[in-house]
Amino acid sequence: MAMMPGAVNKLLANQARQGLMKSYQGVCLHTMVGSLAGTDSMFQKDGTVGTESHFGVGEHGEIYQWVDTAYTADANYLGSAHVISIETADYGGSFGRWNTAGDNVPYWNAKQIASIVKVIVWACQTHDIPIQQMKTVRDRGIGYHAMGVPGNELPNSLRGTKYQWSKYAGKVCPGKKRISQIPELVRLAQGGTVPASEPEPKKEGILGMSKYSNTVLNAVQKLTRNKFTTLKTSKGAHSIITHTGDPFLSEVQVTLAGLKPGETAQLRFINASYKKGTKTKNYEHYRKAEFLGTTGNTYISHVQLGQQPKGTGGRANHLRVQLWTNSKTAKVTSIATKTLKG
Ligand SMILES: [Zn+2]
Numbered sequence: 032m033a034m035m036p037g038a039v040n041k042l043l044a045n046q047a048r049q050g051l052m053k054s055y056q057g058v059c060l061h062t063m064v065g066s067l068a069g070t071d072s073m074f075q076k077d078g079t080v081g082t083e084s085h086f087g088v089g090e091h092g093e094i095y096q097w098v099d100t101a102y103t104a105d106a107n108y109l110g111s112a113h114v115i116s117i118e119t120a121d122y123g124g125s126f127g128r129w130n131t132a133g134d135n136v137p138y139w140n141a142k143q144i145a146s147i148v149k150v151i152v153w154a155c156q157t158h159d160i161p162i163q164q165m166k167t168v169r170d171r172g173i174g175y176h177a178m179g180v181p182g183n184e185l186p187n188s189l190r191g192t193k194y195q196w197s198k199y200a201g202k203v204c205p206g207k208k209r210i211s212q213i214p215e216l217v218r219l220a221q222g223g224t225v226p227a228s229e230p231e232p233k234k235e236g237i238l239g240m241s242k243y244s245n246t247v248l249n250a251v252q253k254l255t256r257n258k259f260t261t262l263k264t265s266k267g268a269h270s271i272i273t274h275t276g277d278p279f280l281s282e283v284q285v286t287l288a289g290l291k292p293g294e295t296a297q298l299r300f301i302n303a304s305y306k307k308g309t310k311t312k313n314y315e316h317y318r319k320a321e322f323l324g325t326t327g328n329t330y331i332s333h334v335q336l337g338q339q340p341k342g343t344g345g346r347a348n349h350l351r352v353q354l355w356t357n358s359k360t361a362k363v364t365s366i367a368t369k370t371l372k373g
Pocket residue numbers: 060061062176204205
């Protein structure tokens with residue numbers, strides 16, 4: 032038996048007919064093109080006869096376990112006996128109703144990120160999987176479905192082997208926005224180890240967070256070449272949250288127009304000391320993440336975990352985000368932030 036503490040037990044009927052896992056190469060991330068409830072009712076109806084995954088993560092960070100990780104789940108086709116699969120919600124509710132025909136899957140939200148990280152940490156500790164991002168489908172660690180899809184990232188020479196993760200050519204799962212978030216998930220998992228033997232983890236770090244805040248700004252923001260620009264995150268304001276001394280997990284998603292292939296952009300979170308009528312002091316910046324331009328819009332995202340004291344002397348400590356680029360033409364067309372505090 033290998034059940035994740037804290038996951039909702041939604042085991043499908045007849046687990047044992049699936050057969051035992053043959054190895055634990057890694058963890059594979061998927062997207063549902065649906066909600067957790069819809070996917071759950073589909074899986075429950077078919078039991079283990081149809082396709083299913085080991086885990087599901089809902090819009091609000093709910094974690095369902097459908098298959099004991101001792102057994103295989105069918106989400107990874109010929110690789111199903113070698114990888115642990117995590118399906119993730121992406122449709123309806125706060126994700127809205129998007130056109131599912133193309134590569135339009137929305138980003139994982141902050142609650143999903145926190146929960147996916149917990150599943151990754153548990154699965155890696157329980158099954159001795161290194162917490163690292165797979166660079167190719169033959170590596171061990173954390174990967175995503177499209178890596179093993181024919182006509183997508185799967186090399187032709189690996190068709191028909193355990194690295195072929197889909198019967199159908201061209202699947203983009205989990206979509207380019209979510210794929211861009213995987214390096215941050217892995218980094219959080221590397222730093223956020225949760226003891227597998229502890230059923231009631233201490234309320235700290237990402238585990239104790241419950242307050243949630245969002246900002247969205249759909250407006251053009253110009254950038255200065257070769258300089259970090261502090262981005263507005265809502266109309267007229269740069270601040271994402273005001274620090275209170277509690278830990279936070281903040282995610283930013285930026286759409287860039289005009290960032291050409293070969294050009295780069297960097298995102299970083301910073302802390303700034305603010306008081307109305309005085310000069311704002313940027314007193315600390317976090318590690319930056321770098322992104323390459325693509326044809327069409329470039330979607331970039333970054334996640335930061337941290338903890339900062341309250342400001343003193345009438346000043347407030349704000350979390351902000353900055354963007355750097357070497358492009359002459361790149362500009363921000365939209366920015367969204369999602370932050371968990373607790
Ligand atoms: Zn998938």
